[in-house]
Amino acid sequence: MSLPDIDTAALVALERRYRPCDLETLTGRSRSKWHKTLTQIQTSVRRARSNDGIAAVHAIANLFETLVLETNVENLPEDVEGGYERRAISQSKQILQSLLRVCEHDELDIDDPLTEIEQAFEGVRVPAPKQYHANRIRIIGLEDTLMADCSALYVLGATEENLPGHQSRPRYFQQIADAAGVLPADRHQELARYRFGTIVSNADSVHITTPEETMDGEQILPSALVEELARTATVTRTDGLADERRGSCEDVQRAIAGSTPDELEDLLEGPPATDSFTPAQIESCHTGAECASNRANPGPSVHDGRLPSNKLDEMSDRLTKQPYSPSRLNTYAQCGFKYYLRNGFELEEPDDESADAGRFAIGDVVHDALERFYTELTAETTGGVDLTAYDETDLHQRLYAAGEQAVTDSDESFRSPFDRQQLAALFAGLVPPEDNQFFLGTDEGDDASTGLFVEFLRREQGDGDWQPQFFEQWFDGEAGPIQTPDGTELPISGLIDRIDLDTDTPAAARVLDYKTYNADTNDAIKGVDFQLLTYTFGAQRFLESELGDPPQRVEAGYRIVKPPTTVTHKQSLPKTIESNLEIPTEQFFRTVAPRRLTEITEAIETGTFSPAIVGEETAKCQYCAFSDVCDVRHHQRFEAIEAIDEQELPVYVPDGTRSGDLTDHLEVTADE
CATH class of the missing domain: 3.40.50.300 (P-loop containing nucleotide triphosphate hydrolases)
Incomplete structure (x- = not known):
């Protein structure tokens, strides 16, 4: 809703700052140019609560005018028809006219005008727009x-x-x-x-x-x-x-339900069946029985995402295209069927219908701003960036400029109240409010408020001997496949947000990936997240080509920069391995990581795209756009894993999804 001379986004931000917030408080703390409209609303509300029926009716009518309801309805988005809203306004005006006549009638003694007004609007039916109903089911009163x-x-x-x-x-x-x-x-x-x-x-x-x-x-x-x-x-x-029972296709299906393909062969080949069913119907029954028989077994089959070789060849360019990205491997590890639909059929998951730009757009601004900020600082030095050598005000102004340019270059408009609130939280405290175009506070705004970027700089300046040196670096097949410590070559590429070098230990490097949501490093040791693993090996290859000698130690980890003000330094992958597993970190990277990467790429290349066997919480089925066409059975996942192992099927099973202790599964591989 738009109000005359009022920035509704700023008004919403103000209301959120002073909770609980009534209309009087809002008027008292708002900008002076808003006072006229807010005072009119406040006056109309007070008069509508009076015991004078005529005054109350006029106050409600004035409130309609102050809120410019008709104009707001006319300015609805093009995809909103607005017929109901227009009819509701028209009906409300007619009711107010009738109420006015009743209240002005001398012979009617109205004891409680507010009750009369409330009951006048109760039960009023807004006529529905005319619709075409031929050959349709219509529900009416x-x-x-x-x-x-x-x-x-x-x-x-x-x-x-x-x-x-x-x-x-x-x-x-x-x-x-x-x-x-x-x-x-x-x-x-x-x-x-x-x-x-x-x-x-x-x-x-x-x-x-x-x-x-x-x-x-x-x-x-x-x-x-x-x-x-x-x-x-x-x-x-x-x-x-x-x-009133009538024969139906469902009756036939129930009669033959549970029959194996061999049993159904005898039922459908005799004269009664051939006289009653067409060849296409008989073929459909055979196909259905074969599908039901396969689906009755927990292990994967041709009806559970295992593609025949000829079908895989038809789609191989899309399913097995190399190099693989970490995100593609993550999707497959969580659910092979989702990978199949996304990549094989190139189906896109629909975007949420929202007036907001969304967290991914805000995340892009954060990534772009930090890259611009550090790239500018790197251009002024010959090595890594030492933030402690800069004036704090200078750093704030540089980061504000980088962020402002990131917002300008974005494809999103960030016009909704929520988006503007998010941007205000990012930039708060970097520069004075009068220089901050994203500031949404009052005229007496809080200059000392701390936003996400201010908190980010504070945490970065206390980060020890690590100095950022490389940003937005690709590792791909140009210099050959990346290699694991055991010599395994991996057709994988990716984009690393940032690589830091340790000034105290020159042979040590740190890979950081910015996340604007909560990412769990434990998923990497469970085998359902390949980002940190592949970034570790990719950074080694990149640094070897960039510096001449590969670093002896590479730590990969997530840096959470989550709006509005959360900045968290997640534990690195090597330290997470040391804390949670009973095998040495070097052994994990030398044996476990190469095995997993080999198994998952081979599973993709052999055409196995089964529904998730990692559990509902890990697969995030409740958020999946393909859940309506997926026959995942989480209650049988352990039986499915057992069948995969017994039949030695080429299916990737993350170690962390198996029953029992995770280290037990890793130790078997390590001993071998």
């Missing part, structure tokens, strides 16, 4: 039956309570009617009887349900209108759905 016709009419729950139902006329109308001697009390029943008769007579067939008792066993009286219909027309009574 008794009020919509006039001039309606249909080929088949179903009247559901025709009880005395629901048909004709209860009077819903506003009380002040009934008072006028009683005073004038019109609209008798039984008028509602007579009108309902007429409407019911009209729709019944305009239908080719009528099916009426009348429940005999409630779910608690209490007796229910049938509608008097139905009993009258039974006396005047031919009505066939039934005792329920069992009396």
Whole structure:
């Protein structure tokens, strides 16, 4: 909603700062140019609460004008029809006109105008827009039956309570009617009887349900209108759905359900079947039985994402295209079926319908701003960036400029109140409010507030001997495949956000990946996240080509920069291994990591794309856009893993998804 002379995004931000916040507080702390509109709203609300009916009606009408409701409805997005809203405004104005006449009538003694106004609006029905109903099922109420016709009419729950139902006329109308001697009390029943008769007579067939008792066993009286219909027309009574059973395809399916393909062969090859079913139907039954038999087994089959070689060849360019990115490997590790749909059929998951740019757009701004900031500083030095050598004010101004340019270069407009609130939280405290175009506070804003970028710099300056040196660096196949410590070559590429070097230990390097959401390093040691593993090996190859000698130690980890103000230094992958596993870190990178990377790439290349076997929480099925077409069975995942092991199927099973202790599965591999 737009209000005259008011920045609604800033108004929302102000309201959130001063909770609880009433209208008086909001007016007192707002900008001076907003006072006129807010004061008008406040005055109208006060007058609407008065005991003077005429004044209250005029106040509500004035509130409609102050809020410019009609203009706001006309300015709705193009994909919003707005018919209901326009009808609601029109109906409300008519009700206010009627109320005004009632309140001005000398002979009507209105004791409680507010109650009369409330009841006048209660139960008012806004007419629905006209729609095309041919060959469609239409659900209507008794009020919509006039001039309606249909080929088949179903009247559901025709009880005395629901048909004709209860009077819903506003009380002040009934008072006028009683005073004038019109609209008798039984008028509602007579009108309902007429409407019911009209729709019944305009239908080719009528099916009426009348429940005999409630779910608690209490007796229910049938509608008097139905009993009258039974006396005047031919009505066939039934005792329920069992009396109306008709043969259907589902009956045939139930009769042959559970039959194996061999058993079904005998059933469908005899004369009765060939006389009753077409060849296409018989073929469909064979195919269905084969699918059901395969799906009854927990292990993967051709009906669980295992592609025949000819089908894999048709889609190999999309499914097995090299080099693999860490995100593609992560998707496959979580759910092979999602990988199959995303890459094989190139299906895109729909974006959420929202007026906000979303967390990914804000995340892009954060990534871009930090890259610009450090790239500019790197250009001024011959080695790494030492933030302690710079004036704090200078760093703040540089980061603000980098962030401002990142917002300008973004494809998003960031116009919604939520987006502007997020940007304000990023840039708060970097520069004075008068120089900060993202500042949303009051005229007396808090200059000392600390935003995400200020907190980021504070944490960076206390980061010990590590100095950032390389940013947004690719590792790919240009210099050959990356290699693991055991010599395994990996067709993998990726983009590293940042590489730091240790000034105290020149042979040590640190890989950092910025995340604007909570990422868990434990997923890497469980085998469902390959980003830190591949970044470790990719950084070694990159630094070897850049510096001449590969570093002896590379630590990879996540740096959480989550709006509005969360900055967290996650534990690195080597330290997470030391804390959670009972095998040496060097052994993990030398044996476990190469095995996993080999297994997952071989599983993709052999055409195995089974639904998730990692568990619902890890697979995040509740957020998956493909869940409606996926037959994942989390309750059988351990049986599926057992079948995969017994049959030695080429399926990647993350070690952390197996039952038992994770180290037990790693030690077997390590000993070998």
